[in-house]
Amino acid sequence: MTKVTMTVNGKAVSGEVEGRTLLSQFLREGLGLTGTHVGCDTSQCGACVVHVNGQDVKSCTTFALECEGAEVRTIEGMANPDGSLSVIQQAFQDHHGLQCGFCTPGMVMTAAALLARNPTPSEAEIRHYLEGNICRCTGYHNIVKAILAASGQDVSHLGHGDAVAAE
Amino acid sequence: MYAFELVRPATLDEAMTALGAEEAQALGGGQTLIPTLKQRLAAPAKLVCLSGIAELRGVCIADDGAVCVGGATPHAVVAADAAAHYPALAALAGNIGDPAVRNRGTIGGSLANNDPSACYPAAALGSGATIRTVNRDIAADDFFQGMFTTALEDGEIITEVRFPVPERAAYQKFEQPASRFALVGVFVAKYASGVRVAVTGASEGGVFRWAEAEAALSADFSAGAIAGLSLEADMMIGDLHGSPEYRAHLVKVLTGRAVTAAG
Numbered sequence: 001m002t003k004v005t006m007t008v009n010g011k012a013v014s015g016e017v018e019g020r021t022l023l024s025q026f027l028r029e030g031l032g033l034t035g036t037h038v039g040c041d042t043s044q045c046g047a048c049v050v051h052v053n054g055q056d057v058k059s060c061t062t063f064a065l066e067c068e069g070a071e072v073r074t075i076e077g078m079a080n081p082d083g084s085l086s087v088i089q090q091a092f093q094d095h096h097g098l099q100c101g102f103c104t105p106g107m108v109m110t111a112a113a114l115l116a117r118n119p120t121p122s123e124a125e126i127r128h129y130l131e132g133n134i135c136r137c138t139g140y141h142n143i144v145k146a147i148l149a150a151s152g153q154d155v156s157h158l159g160h161g162d163a164v165a166a167e
Numbered sequence: 168m169y170a171f172e173l174v175r176p177a178t179l180d181e182a183m184t185a186l187g188a189e190e191a192q193a194l195g196g197g198q199t200l201i202p203t204l205k206q207r208l209a210a211p212a213k214l215v216c217l218s219g220i221a222e223l224r225g226v227c228i229a230d231d232g233a234v235c236v237g238g239a240t241p242h243a244v245v246a247a248d249a250a251a252h253y254p255a256l257a258a259l260a261g262n263i264g265d266p267a268v269r270n271r272g273t274i275g276g277s278l279a280n281n282d283p284s285a286c287y288p289a290a291a292l293g294s295g296a297t298i299r300t301v302n303r304d305i306a307a308d309d310f311f312q313g314m315f316t317t318a319l320e321d322g323e324i325i326t327e328v329r330f331p332v333p334e335r336a337a338y339q340k341f342e343q344p345a346s347r348f349a350l351v352g353v354f355v356a357k358y359a360s361g362v363r364v365a366v367t368g369a370s371e372g373g374v375f376r377w378a379e380a381e382a383a384l385s386a387d388f389s390a391g392a393i394a395g396l397s398l399e400a401d402m403m404i405g406d407l408h409g410s411p412e413y414r415a416h417l418v419k420v421l422t423g424r425a426v427t428a429a430g
Contacts, residue, residue, distance in 0.1 A: 043202060
């Protein structure tokens with residue numbers, strides 16, 4: 001076992017891990033941060049996406065020890081400091097961007113990474129950026145709509161994919 | 168995964184020392200190796216993580232104009248930093264896997280693994296790149312030696328890949344949508360000395376140059392120049408995604424599209 005130290009959602013954390021301990025395991029089992037989901041464990045589905053030093057990565061395909069000294073951000077660190085939902089999270093709620101919710105943590109983290117680089121992406125750019133995130137409910141329409149709305153763009157042309165769209 | 172020790176050297180010297188141990192293996196971005204370890208298809212005693220070695224990361228331009236990519240440079244960095252110098256290379260890097268994979272996966276890891284359907288081998292072979300390791304330079308023509316096989320020796324680290332910049336180039340990838348690997352991918356590059364055509368995803372022998380197309384395109388750089396050519400299906404990969412005949416056909420179609428895209 002080796003000691004690993006990193007910053008997770010702004011807090012310094014450390015723990016004893018094996019070489020083979022994945023970042024997703026360390027977050028979920030070591031730190032109890034179970035918001036990061038493990039869907040496929042083969043780097044296909046993107047449910048486990050977190051940010052490492054500002055970059056979106058699949059935490060099931062990153063070793064915890066590779067993140068020694070890194071700044072890690074998970075879905076638990078996405079809400080505003082007062083506990084209210086962030087703009088992206090609120091847009092997912094407003095536009096029904098989640099059905100079963102399993103893929104949502106990865107979708108939100110990937111969306112945040114996209115918007116940090118490209119604050120007003122087109123629908124096509126959003127769909128392209130989500131290539132590594134699979135929604136098993138196939139609810140992509142409202143996920144894309146939520147991200148578009150979170151970027152401050154008009155989504156009225158995308159129509160009502162649900163009963164609670166806030167337009 | 169079987170248990171192993173993971174070490175994270177800060178310098179190339181430390182990495183080479185660590186790789187001298189019994190059953191030690193280099194870890195690039197891990198986007199292929201970690202899934203392989205999970206399936207217990209590899210069982211190293213020690214993994215030597217190269218991502219913390221600053222001297223192996225980044226894109227720079229050599230005095231002769233070649234684009235030099237550090238061995239541990241992630242695909243996303245190549246996509247961004249090579250765009251102004253070698254757009255076809257940057258575009259290829261920017262379409263590997265998905266965004267999260269591109270933030271981790273490295274050029275050295277991709278070339279050392281030499282997956283028969285990976286994109287980077289086509290860019291390296293199609294550009295006549297030089298693969299530089301700690302102790303020698305290897306021409307791309309000598310580097311790729313068959314599916315998952317390269318000229319690298321045990322413990323030999325790719326420090327840099329040098330790409331001579333062509334007059335025109337383009338990569339066309341027919342994507343296998345589930346894996347996002349190339350069902351077939353063709354990299355075409357036009358140099359003053361002639362045209363190079365490298366094909367990935369198609370052959371049982373891994374990435375290869377299509378000599379007949381190179382000769383035809385060197386004489387006439389247009390999609391029509393290869394209209395009369397065809398490839399034998401004998402050595403092509405056949406699987407549930409496509410038959411050998413289908414892949415042979417795709418090679419020709421994509422070569423034509425790459426020539427058109429190169430302009």
